[in-house]
Amino acid sequence: MTITFGDWITEIANWVFLAIALPTLGAAVLVVSAKNIVRAVLALVVTLAGTAALFLMLGAEFVGWTIVLVYIGAVIILFLIGIMITRAPLTKNADLSQPISMRVPAALLSVILFAVIGGAVAASFGGAAIPLPDEATTTASIGETLFTNWVIPFEVVSFVLLAALIGGIALARQDPAEEGEV
Amino acid sequence: MTIIQFVLLGAALFSIGLYGVLTRKNAVLVLASVEVMLAAVNVNLVAFDVYLGDASHAGQIMTLFLIALAAAEVGIGIAIVLLVFRNRRSANIDELDVMRF
Numbered sequence: 001m002t003i004t005f006g007d008w009i010t011e012i013a014n015w016v017f018l019a020i021a022l023p024t025l026g027a028a029v030l031v032v033s034a035k036n037i038v039r040a041v042l043a044l045v046v047t048l049a050g051t052a053a054l055f056l057m058l059g060a061e062f063v064g065w066t067i068v069l070v071y072i073g074a075v076i077i078l079f080l081i082g083i084m085i086t087r088a089p090l091t092k093n094a095d096l097s098q099p100i101s102m103r104v105p106a107a108l109l110s111v112i113l114f115a116v117i118g119g120a121v122a123a124s125f126g127g128a129a130i131p132l133p134d135e136a137t138t139t140a141s142i143g144e145t146l147f148t149n150w151v152i153p154f155e156v157v158s159f160v161l162l163a164a165l166i167g168g169i170a171l172a173r174q175d176p177a178e179e180g181e182v
Numbered sequence: 183m184t185i186i187q188f189v190l191l192g193a194a195l196f197s198i199g200l201y202g203v204l205t206r207k208n209a210v211l212v213l214a215s216v217e218v219m220l221a222a223v224n225v226n227l228v229a230f231d232v233y234l235g236d237a238s239h240a241g242q243i244m245t246l247f248l249i250a251l252a253a254a255e256v257g258i259g260i261a262i263v264l265l266v267f268r269n270r271r272s273a274n275i276d277e278l279d280v281m282r283f
Contacts, residue, residue, distance in 0.1 A: 070250075106205045143280060168261040
Protein backbone atom coordinates (compact mmCIF):
# COMPACT_ATOMS: atom_id res chain seq x y z
CA MET A 1 0.00 0.00 0.00
CA THR A 2 1.43 3.35 -1.01
CA ILE A 3 0.77 6.54 0.88
CA THR A 4 0.94 9.97 -0.74
CA PHE A 5 2.22 12.99 1.10
CA GLY A 6 -1.30 14.44 1.45
CA ASP A 7 -2.50 11.30 3.23
CA TRP A 8 0.66 11.16 5.29
CA ILE A 9 0.42 14.66 6.68
CA THR A 10 -3.25 14.27 7.69
CA GLU A 11 -2.60 11.17 9.78
CA ILE A 12 -2.39 11.97 13.50
CA ALA A 13 0.20 9.24 14.15
CA ASN A 14 2.62 10.98 11.81
CA TRP A 15 2.34 14.21 13.79
CA VAL A 16 3.20 12.20 16.89
CA PHE A 17 6.11 10.73 14.94
CA LEU A 18 7.35 14.21 14.00
CA ALA A 19 6.91 15.43 17.57
CA ILE A 20 9.22 12.60 18.69
CA ALA A 21 11.63 12.43 15.74
CA LEU A 22 12.53 16.13 15.48
CA PRO A 23 13.61 16.51 19.16
CA THR A 24 15.48 13.21 18.75
CA LEU A 25 17.44 14.58 15.81
CA GLY A 26 18.00 17.92 17.56
CA ALA A 27 19.38 16.16 20.61
CA ALA A 28 21.61 14.00 18.38
CA VAL A 29 23.05 17.19 16.84
CA LEU A 30 23.65 18.46 20.36
CA VAL A 31 25.50 15.22 21.24
CA VAL A 32 28.02 15.82 18.46
CA SER A 33 28.30 19.59 18.72
CA ALA A 34 27.66 20.74 22.30
CA LYS A 35 30.52 22.68 23.89
CA ASN A 36 29.74 21.37 27.36
CA ILE A 37 30.58 17.70 27.82
CA VAL A 38 27.88 16.94 30.41
CA ARG A 39 25.29 18.62 28.23
CA ALA A 40 26.36 16.44 25.29
CA VAL A 41 25.90 13.26 27.32
CA LEU A 42 22.54 14.43 28.68
CA ALA A 43 21.44 15.16 25.09
CA LEU A 44 22.22 11.50 24.41
CA VAL A 45 19.54 10.68 27.00
CA VAL A 46 16.97 12.62 24.94
CA THR A 47 18.08 10.88 21.73
CA LEU A 48 17.74 7.42 23.26
CA ALA A 49 14.44 8.29 24.94
CA GLY A 50 13.17 9.42 21.54
CA THR A 51 14.07 6.10 19.93
CA ALA A 52 12.42 4.28 22.86
CA ALA A 53 9.24 6.32 22.32
CA LEU A 54 9.27 5.41 18.61
CA PHE A 55 9.58 1.74 19.55
CA LEU A 56 6.51 2.08 21.75
CA MET A 57 4.70 3.67 18.79
CA LEU A 58 5.64 0.67 16.67
CA GLY A 59 4.37 -1.72 19.33
CA ALA A 60 7.83 -2.98 20.30
CA GLU A 61 7.19 -2.47 24.00
CA PHE A 62 9.79 -4.80 25.47
CA VAL A 63 12.58 -3.33 23.33
CA GLY A 64 11.47 0.21 24.15
CA TRP A 65 11.54 -0.33 27.89
CA THR A 66 14.83 -2.23 27.63
CA ILE A 67 16.32 0.86 25.98
CA VAL A 68 15.07 2.97 28.88
CA LEU A 69 16.43 0.56 31.50
CA VAL A 70 19.77 -0.39 29.95
CA TYR A 71 20.74 2.72 28.01
CA ILE A 72 19.25 5.57 29.98
CA GLY A 73 19.60 3.78 33.29
CA ALA A 74 23.05 2.23 33.02
CA VAL A 75 25.05 3.30 29.95
CA ILE A 76 24.55 7.03 30.59
CA ILE A 77 25.79 6.54 34.16
CA LEU A 78 28.89 4.85 32.69
CA PHE A 79 29.45 7.87 30.45
CA LEU A 80 29.08 10.30 33.34
CA ILE A 81 31.49 8.25 35.46
CA GLY A 82 33.90 8.18 32.51
CA ILE A 83 33.74 11.98 32.30
CA MET A 84 34.29 12.25 36.03
CA ILE A 85 37.27 9.88 36.15
CA THR A 86 39.06 11.30 33.10
CA ARG A 87 38.67 14.83 34.52
CA ALA A 88 37.20 16.12 31.30
CA PRO A 89 37.10 19.91 31.01
CA LEU A 90 33.75 21.00 32.46
CA THR A 91 33.98 24.66 31.48
CA LYS A 92 31.47 26.18 29.13
CA ASN A 93 33.66 26.51 26.03
CA ALA A 94 35.92 23.53 26.48
CA ASP A 95 38.04 22.30 23.58
CA LEU A 96 36.05 19.15 22.74
CA SER A 97 35.97 19.12 18.94
CA GLN A 98 38.54 19.14 16.16
CA PRO A 99 39.31 22.46 14.41
CA ILE A 100 36.98 23.79 11.72
CA SER A 101 39.32 22.57 8.95
CA MET A 102 38.37 19.00 9.96
CA ARG A 103 34.74 19.69 10.82
CA VAL A 104 33.79 20.94 7.34
CA PRO A 105 34.94 17.81 5.42
CA ALA A 106 33.33 15.62 8.12
CA ALA A 107 30.03 17.50 7.79
CA LEU A 108 30.23 17.18 4.01
CA LEU A 109 30.85 13.44 4.28
CA SER A 110 27.89 13.03 6.65
CA VAL A 111 25.57 14.95 4.33
CA ILE A 112 26.71 12.86 1.35
CA LEU A 113 26.16 9.66 3.32
CA PHE A 114 22.65 10.79 4.29
CA ALA A 115 21.87 11.74 0.68
CA VAL A 116 23.07 8.36 -0.62
CA ILE A 117 21.14 6.32 1.97
CA GLY A 118 18.08 8.55 1.71
CA GLY A 119 18.05 8.39 -2.08
CA ALA A 120 18.49 4.63 -2.06
CA VAL A 121 15.65 3.95 0.38
CA ALA A 122 13.37 6.49 -1.28
CA ALA A 123 13.92 4.71 -4.59
CA SER A 124 13.35 1.27 -3.03
CA PHE A 125 10.41 1.83 -0.70
CA GLY A 126 8.69 5.03 -1.85
CA GLY A 127 5.60 5.46 0.29
CA ALA A 128 5.17 1.85 1.41
CA ALA A 129 3.00 1.80 4.54
CA ILE A 130 3.92 -0.05 7.73
CA PRO A 131 1.13 -2.52 8.49
CA LEU A 132 0.79 -1.71 12.19
CA PRO A 133 -0.26 -4.78 14.20
CA ASP A 134 -3.51 -4.58 16.13
CA GLU A 135 -1.78 -5.22 19.42
CA ALA A 136 1.74 -4.64 20.65
CA THR A 137 4.36 -7.38 20.62
CA THR A 138 4.00 -9.00 24.01
CA THR A 139 6.93 -9.77 26.25
CA ALA A 140 5.70 -13.36 26.33
CA SER A 141 6.10 -13.77 22.56
CA ILE A 142 9.54 -12.11 22.65
CA GLY A 143 10.65 -14.45 25.42
CA GLU A 144 9.26 -17.48 23.64
CA THR A 145 11.06 -16.78 20.37
CA LEU A 146 14.22 -15.69 22.24
CA PHE A 147 14.48 -19.05 23.99
CA THR A 148 13.50 -21.20 20.99
CA ASN A 149 14.71 -19.69 17.69
CA TRP A 150 17.45 -17.52 19.13
CA VAL A 151 18.73 -19.49 22.10
CA ILE A 152 22.28 -20.06 20.78
CA PRO A 153 22.89 -16.39 19.87
CA PHE A 154 21.42 -15.53 23.27
CA GLU A 155 23.97 -17.74 25.02
CA VAL A 156 26.78 -16.29 22.89
CA VAL A 157 25.73 -12.75 23.84
CA SER A 158 25.70 -13.70 27.51
CA PHE A 159 29.23 -15.06 27.10
CA VAL A 160 30.32 -11.82 25.39
CA LEU A 161 28.87 -9.82 28.29
CA LEU A 162 30.76 -11.96 30.76
CA ALA A 163 33.99 -11.54 28.80
CA ALA A 164 33.42 -7.76 28.62
CA LEU A 165 32.81 -7.64 32.35
CA ILE A 166 36.04 -9.49 33.12
CA GLY A 167 37.92 -7.49 30.48
CA GLY A 168 36.66 -4.20 31.87
CA ILE A 169 37.75 -5.09 35.37
CA ALA A 170 41.14 -6.37 34.17
CA LEU A 171 41.75 -3.19 32.14
CA ALA A 172 40.65 -0.63 34.69
CA ARG A 173 42.11 -2.33 37.74
CA GLN A 174 45.15 -0.56 39.09
CA ASP A 175 48.17 -2.78 39.42
CA PRO A 176 49.18 -2.75 43.11
CA ALA A 177 52.88 -2.74 42.15
CA GLU A 178 52.49 0.48 40.10
CA GLU A 179 50.29 2.28 42.56
CA GLY A 180 53.10 4.37 43.97
CA GLU A 181 54.20 5.71 40.57
CA VAL A 182 50.84 6.98 39.31
CA MET B 183 2.89 5.54 8.89
CA THR B 184 5.37 4.65 6.21
CA ILE B 185 8.59 2.68 6.42
CA ILE B 186 10.59 5.44 4.78
CA GLN B 187 10.10 7.95 7.60
CA PHE B 188 11.77 5.55 10.03
CA VAL B 189 14.57 4.65 7.63
CA LEU B 190 15.24 8.32 6.91
CA LEU B 191 15.35 9.05 10.64
CA GLY B 192 17.81 6.18 11.03
CA ALA B 193 19.95 7.49 8.17
CA ALA B 194 19.96 10.99 9.67
CA LEU B 195 20.91 9.71 13.12
CA PHE B 196 23.67 7.56 11.59
CA SER B 197 25.08 10.51 9.62
CA ILE B 198 25.03 12.74 12.71
CA GLY B 199 26.81 10.01 14.69
CA LEU B 200 29.42 9.66 11.94
CA TYR B 201 30.05 13.41 12.07
CA GLY B 202 30.52 13.14 15.83
CA VAL B 203 32.97 10.23 15.56
CA LEU B 204 35.02 12.15 12.99
CA THR B 205 35.11 15.51 14.77
CA ARG B 206 35.02 14.88 18.51
CA LYS B 207 38.32 15.18 20.34
CA ASN B 208 37.34 13.78 23.72
CA ALA B 209 37.30 9.97 23.70
CA VAL B 210 34.18 9.75 25.89
CA LEU B 211 32.28 11.88 23.40
CA VAL B 212 33.49 9.69 20.51
CA LEU B 213 31.89 6.75 22.34
CA ALA B 214 28.70 8.80 22.81
CA SER B 215 28.62 9.44 19.06
CA VAL B 216 28.98 5.71 18.43
CA GLU B 217 25.91 5.24 20.65
CA VAL B 218 23.97 7.61 18.38
CA MET B 219 24.95 5.46 15.38
CA LEU B 220 23.84 2.31 17.21
CA ALA B 221 20.52 3.98 18.07
CA ALA B 222 20.05 4.60 14.33
CA VAL B 223 20.58 0.90 13.65
CA ASN B 224 18.07 0.02 16.38
CA VAL B 225 15.43 2.25 14.76
CA ASN B 226 15.98 0.51 11.42
CA LEU B 227 15.82 -2.98 12.92
CA VAL B 228 12.57 -2.42 14.81
CA ALA B 229 10.93 -0.54 11.92
CA PHE B 230 11.71 -3.34 9.47
CA ASP B 231 10.61 -5.96 11.98
CA VAL B 232 7.17 -4.36 12.16
CA TYR B 233 7.13 -3.66 8.41
CA LEU B 234 7.80 -7.30 7.53
CA GLY B 235 5.54 -8.64 10.30
CA ASP B 236 8.07 -11.33 11.14
CA ALA B 237 6.54 -14.06 13.31
CA SER B 238 9.86 -14.79 15.06
CA HIS B 239 10.47 -11.04 15.71
CA ALA B 240 13.99 -11.20 14.30
CA GLY B 241 14.39 -7.42 14.25
CA GLN B 242 13.38 -6.94 17.86
CA ILE B 243 15.57 -9.81 19.08
CA MET B 244 18.51 -8.38 17.12
CA THR B 245 17.85 -5.02 18.78
CA LEU B 246 18.03 -6.67 22.19
CA PHE B 247 21.35 -8.29 21.23
CA LEU B 248 22.58 -4.94 19.96
CA ILE B 249 21.67 -3.27 23.26
CA ALA B 250 23.64 -5.92 25.16
CA LEU B 251 26.65 -5.61 22.84
CA ALA B 252 26.53 -1.80 23.02
CA ALA B 253 26.58 -2.02 26.81
CA ALA B 254 29.62 -4.30 26.62
CA GLU B 255 31.26 -1.96 24.12
CA VAL B 256 30.78 1.08 26.35
CA GLY B 257 32.11 -0.82 29.37
CA ILE B 258 35.28 -1.85 27.58
CA GLY B 259 35.58 1.52 25.83
CA ILE B 260 35.40 3.51 29.07
CA ALA B 261 37.92 1.12 30.66
CA ILE B 262 40.34 1.72 27.76
CA VAL B 263 39.82 5.49 27.94
CA LEU B 264 40.50 5.31 31.66
CA LEU B 265 43.70 3.37 31.03
CA VAL B 266 44.84 5.85 28.36
CA PHE B 267 44.08 8.73 30.71
CA ARG B 268 46.08 7.08 33.47
CA ASN B 269 49.11 6.65 31.21
CA ARG B 270 48.96 9.86 29.17
CA ARG B 271 47.17 12.29 31.52
CA SER B 272 44.73 13.09 28.73
CA ALA B 273 41.61 11.60 27.15
CA ASN B 274 41.97 13.50 23.87
CA ILE B 275 42.32 11.19 20.90
CA ASP B 276 44.33 13.70 18.85
CA GLU B 277 47.15 13.46 21.37
CA LEU B 278 47.48 9.69 20.90
CA ASP B 279 49.85 9.91 17.93
CA VAL B 280 52.65 7.51 18.88
CA MET B 281 51.69 5.08 16.12
CA ARG B 282 51.15 7.83 13.56
CA PHE B 283 53.26 7.51 10.43
